Amino acid sequence: MIRTLFLLYGLAVLGGVSLAEYQGWSLNRVDEVLHVPKSVRDNPGSYRSVYGYYHHYTGGK
Amino acid sequence: MSSTGPTPGGPPQVTSLSCPSCGAILTVRSFSHAVTIVCDSCHSILDAQDPRLEVLQKFEAATREVPLIPLGARGTIRGTQYEVIGFQRRTIQVDGTPYSWHEYLLFNPFKGFRYLTEYNGHWNDVSSLRALPEVSPGASTLRYLGETYRHFQTANATTSYVLGEFPWQVRVGETAEVSDYVSPPRVISSENTGKEVTWSMGEYIMGNDLWKAFKLPGQAPVPIGVYENQPSPLRANVKIVWSLVAIFLMALTVLLIGFYSTAQDRQVFSQSYEFDTNVKGEASFVTDVFELTGHTSDVDLSTTANVNNNWIYLNYALINQDTGHAYDFGREVSYYHGYDSDGSWSEGSSHDAVTIPSVPPGNYYLRVEPESDLHRGTIYYTITLKRDVPQITFFGLGALALLVPAGLITWRSMNFEHLRWAESDYGGTPAGGSLENTVESIVDSVKSMGDDE
Numbered sequence: 001m002i003r004t005l006f007l008l009y010g011l012a013v014l015g016g017v018s019l020a021e022y023q024g025w026s027l028n029r030v031d032e033v034l035h036v037p038k039s040v041r042d043n044p045g046s047y048r049s050v051y052g053y054y055h056h057y058t059g060g061k
Numbered sequence: 062m063s064s065t066g067p068t069p070g071g072p073p074q075v076t077s078l079s080c081p082s083c084g085a086i087l088t089v090r091s092f093s094h095a096v097t098i099v100c101d102s103c104h105s106i107l108d109a110q111d112p113r114l115e116v117l118q119k120f121e122a123a124t125r126e127v128p129l130i131p132l133g134a135r136g137t138i139r140g141t142q143y144e145v146i147g148f149q150r151r152t153i154q155v156d157g158t159p160y161s162w163h164e165y166l167l168f169n170p171f172k173g174f175r176y177l178t179e180y181n182g183h184w185n186d187v188s189s190l191r192a193l194p195e196v197s198p199g200a201s202t203l204r205y206l207g208e209t210y211r212h213f214q215t216a217n218a219t220t221s222y223v224l225g226e227f228p229w230q231v232r233v234g235e236t237a238e239v240s241d242y243v244s245p246p247r248v249i250s251s252e253n254t255g256k257e258v259t260w261s262m263g264e265y266i267m268g269n270d271l272w273k274a275f276k277l278p279g280q281a282p283v284p285i286g287v288y289e290n291q292p293s294p295l296r297a298n299v300k301i302v303w304s305l306v307a308i309f310l311m312a313l314t315v316l317l318i319g320f321y322s323t324a325q326d327r328q329v330f331s332q333s334y335e336f337d338t339n340v341k342g343e344a345s346f347v348t349d350v351f352e353l354t355g356h357t358s359d360v361d362l363s364t365t366a367n368v369n370n371n372w373i374y375l376n377y378a379l380i381n382q383d384t385g386h387a388y389d390f391g392r393e394v395s396y397y398h399g400y401d402s403d404g405s406w407s408e409g410s411s412h413d414a415v416t417i418p419s420v421p422p423g424n425y426y427l428r429v430e431p432e433s434d435l436h437r438g439t440i441y442y443t444i445t446l447k448r449d450v451p452q453i454t455f456f457g458l459g460a461l462a463l464l465v466p467a468g469l470i471t472w473r474s475m476n477f478e479h480l481r482w483a484e485s486d487y488g489g490t491p492a493g494g495s496l497e498n499t500v501e502s503i504v505d506s507v508k509s510m511g512d513d514e
Contacts, residue, residue: 003305007305010308013309017458022358024359024360024419025452026418026452026454030390031389032386032387033388034385035385036380036385044343045345049376049377
């Protein structure tokens with residue numbers, strides 16, 4: 001019983017790792033934006049990143 | 062007094078007697094083997110070999126014990142039919158606390174005697190040893206038929222209740238030093254009465270199997286706790302699971318090598334830029350279009366900037382020229398350093414890298430919008446994009462996903478052993494160490510796997 005269960009579990013882990021690697025999954029999350037207009041190439045300022053005006057660290061020790 | 066010959070296959074054959082003390086009817090099932098008989102009514106222990114049935118002892122029982130397997134019940138054990146002819150309760154004192162177990166004496170006229178013992182629903186099938194075991198110096202272990210048994214407990218056991226008949230001069234109150242040595246599912250016990258030492262071997266047996274063998278109604282009592290020679294249901298699992306973990310880790314390594322050797326890991330874009338912080342106005346721009354080929358996979362974007370006690374923040378958007386699908390993210394590159402009373406220090410790095418997951422093939426460009434403090438001069442930076450870069454993270458997570466459940470099963474197995482040995486003279490740690498046993502079992506399983514191959 002445990003042999004079968006762990007065999008299936010291990011195969012699922014190997015399958016998951018293979019799929020993640022093949023598909024290029026990452027633990028990083030990035031926002032996806034759909035339908036960005038083609039005009040951005042001519043006017044880059046017309047697009048604003050969701051990360052704009054981020055409060056930047058300007059420190060040092 | 063009348064008697065009939067033994068016919069183990071037929072109905073119980075008994076000899077009828079009368080108790081000289083109270084007149085109650087006594088039954089004798091082991092015929093001439095009986096040395097003492099106990100009257101169920103008045104608890105007189107009688108000399109079965111005396112024609113007048115001399116009363117050897119009369120004991121007071123505070124509570125009347127009812128054997129779970131009644132006297133006279135017949136059952137087949139290891140292919141031989143036995144009849145229950147005697148029952149006794151024996152008690153040891155550990156730190157002032159009495160612990161009692163029950164012993165059932167079984168008889169077959171052709172095979173002789175054997176015993177069943179019961180403690181808290183745990184049963185053992187016990188028979189006498191035919192050869193003496195080799196006891197180690199210090200008596201911490203013994204060997205018998207090539208198997209090592211670890212000392213579990215030594216205590217003085219007192220007979221506190223008897224019923225039925227016995228092939229020896231049984232007495233309530235008689236004591237013997239009992240030592241148990243375990244190698245689950247077996248236990249070897251010695252009983253030292255001061256006059257003689259007897260050795261016996263018990264093998265753990267499920268109560269429900271006995272209920273079937275003796276055709277008893279209902280279910281056997283549910284065992285409580287972990288018994289000294291109870292086989293661990295997890296020990297075999299530990300071996301199996303670690304064998305599979307070893308195989309899967311090897312497979313994972315093969316996969317890692319395979320993915321690292323076949324991944325594109327190809328640079329698709331690299332360009333250097335400068336950002337003049339003295340100039341106000343729109344700083345965003347777009348790069349040339351580049352092609353991401355192959356199947357859906359990751360893109361690794363790295364930024365290197367000549368920041369020196371300074372920072373630059375880059376709003377990135379990787380945009381598919383054809384579909385308008387964008388991946389939006391921001392990265393900061395900052396590097397600070399200095400010197401104070403603690404010595405020199407530094408924070409950050411002039412390099413940053415990020416992986417953008419699962420990007421389909423197509424024609425893409427980057428929209429880049431740099432930010433920094435005003436009037437900090439010109440910051441030079443380089444953006445590099447690589448396609449289909451292998452990530453070791455998921456291999457690490459995969460290994461962890463395999464090791465964690467195996468570790469949990471091992472921990473549970475060790476906990477079972479801990480519970481077993483908590484009842485011993487060693488209070489939780491076996492003479493050889495349960496961790497050592499577990500590691501040994503893992504090593505054995507890996508070795509046997511290698512042998513199989």
